[in-house]
Amino acid sequence: MSTPADLLPFLRQLRLFTAFAETDLAALAQRLRERVLRxxxxxxxxxxxxxxxxxxRRGAVLVSKxxxxxxxxxxxxxxxxxxFGEMSLLDGSPRSATIQxxxxxxxxxxxxTSLNHLIEVSPHxxxxxxxxxxxxxxxxxxxSDVRLTEATRWGLEATGLDVESR
Amino acid sequence: xxxxxxxxxxxxxxxxxxxxxxxxxxxxxxGYIQSRPQxxxxxxxxxxxxxxxxxxxxSFILKNEATERFLLLAEPEKFLWExxxxxxxxxxxxxxxxxxxxxxxxxxxxxxxxxxxxxxxxTLTPRSRLRQVLARNRRQRxxxxxxxxxTGLERVNISSRDVQRFFQRLHRWGGFxxxxxAAAVGCLALAVVGGVAAVALWRELDDVFSG
Numbered sequence: 001m002s003t004p005a006d007l008l009p010f011l012r013q014l015r016l017f018t019a020f021a022e023t024d025l026a027a028l029a030q031r032l033r034e035r036v037l038r039x040x041x042x043x044x045x046x047x048x049x050x051x052x053x054x055x056x057r058r059g060a061v062l063v064s065k066x067x068x069x070x071x072x073x074x075x076x077x078x079x080x081x082x083x084f085g086e087m088s089l090l091d092g093s094p095r096s097a098t099i100q101x102x103x104x105x106x107x108x109x110x111x112x113t114s115l116n117h118l119i120e121v122s123p124h125x126x127x128x129x130x131x132x133x134x135x136x137x138x139x140x141x142x143x144s145d146v147r148l149t150e151a152t153r154w155g156l157e158a159t160g161l162d163v164e165s166r
Numbered sequence: 167x168x169x170x171x172x173x174x175x176x177x178x179x180x181x182x183x184x185x186x187x188x189x190x191x192x193x194x195x196x197g198y199i200q201s202r203p204q205x206x207x208x209x210x211x212x213x214x215x216x217x218x219x220x221x222x223x224x225s226f227i228l229k230n231e232a233t234e235r236f237l238l239l240a241e242p243e244k245f246l247w248e249x250x251x252x253x254x255x256x257x258x259x260x261x262x263x264x265x266x267x268x269x270x271x272x273x274x275x276x277x278x279x280x281x282x283x284x285x286x287x288x289t290l291t292p293r294s295r296l297r298q299v300l301a302r303n304r305r306q307r308x309x310x311x312x313x314x315x316x317t318g319l320e321r322v323n324i325s326s327r328d329v330q331r332f333f334q335r336l337h338r339w340g341g342f343x344x345x346x347x348a349a350a351v352g353c354l355a356l357a358v359v360g361g362v363a364a365v366a367l368w369r370e371l372d373d374v375f376s377g
Contacts, residue, residue: 040186062189064179074177074189100187154174158197160279
């Protein structure tokens with residue numbers, strides 16, 4: 001189990017915390033909870049309630065969404081230094097996808113109470129945190145646009161549907 | 167010259183019973199070769215041979231009876247058309263083609279499919295037989311309602327959370343007794359007693375009816 005002091009070098013290099021002062025980072029490190037997952041272990045499922053986001057310290061997780069029966073589409077692969085689960089943390093909605101460990105994984109969980117504490121105690125750090133988060137959202141939105149067009153292309157190619165000449 | 171992009175891929179996760187999973191990358195080409203093209207129903211088209219002056223070359227006219235559109239098919243294309251029965255995959259059709267002609271032109275199948283689609287000679291039919299029957303009788307209101315209900319049911323997603331933990335707890339707090347020899351003997355004894363009681367009741371049935 002890592003101590004808050006052990007976490008500092010890791011947190012310092014994350015995009016979300018680049019604008020944090022050392023004291024803010026140290027305070028945050030104390031509020032993070034470490035979670036370890038074995039390979040294949042499910043962290044949460046689509047539709048589960050949740051109020052935490054997770055930072056990936058080691059390993060990689062798969063984000064998936066049910067397509068049919070036991071088949072799910074892999075939406076994303078999240079590796080070291082990246083984060084996930086922020087949507088439920090921010091809007092309180094159920095989990096939008098299932099997260100499972102692709103390898104053995106170490107995560108750091110940040111819950112809503114800790115986030116609210118950060119906003120109250122260090123509004124400047126909180127603003128920087130949200131600003132960095134928005135940048136990541138934009139990147140993810142662009143990627144999801146690409147994924148959507150790829151899925152459409154897959155459908156057209158797999159069915160041999162001739163749309164051009166219709 | 168524009169380069170053709172690589173076939174699109176989908177990454178799918180397939181769960182197993184023991185909570186583990188496999189991740190499979192499925193290329194669109196795999197989806198394509200496993201598709202099963204189906205020509206329109208038998209009464210919807212007519213095919214007849216065209217007399218050719220060139221010796222050894224056979225060609226056919228394929229007519230869509232509904233749209234009055236014609237297609238000229240070479241003999242290998244007719245061979246492919248005859249196999250588009252909705253049951254044979256493109257992979258199997260291609261294999262049959264190679265076995266028949268000893269060679270394979272990679273463009274012949276996609277080109278023919280495009281031509282047939284344009285002439286509305288191929289149909290997209292549902293996979294399940296029940297769905298096919300329903301689709302054929304869609305004009306009837308009851309059938310339409312059944313189809314709508316089925317579609318609705320297909321969209322229902324039943325999931326259970328923490329069910330494993332629940333049964334683990336149930337097992338720990340007494341459920342395990344059901345899986346002991348004593349429980350098995352008890353069940354057997356109950357079954358015997360039940361059987362004897364049933365026989366006794368059967369014998370008394372006449373008395374009950376006669377009052």
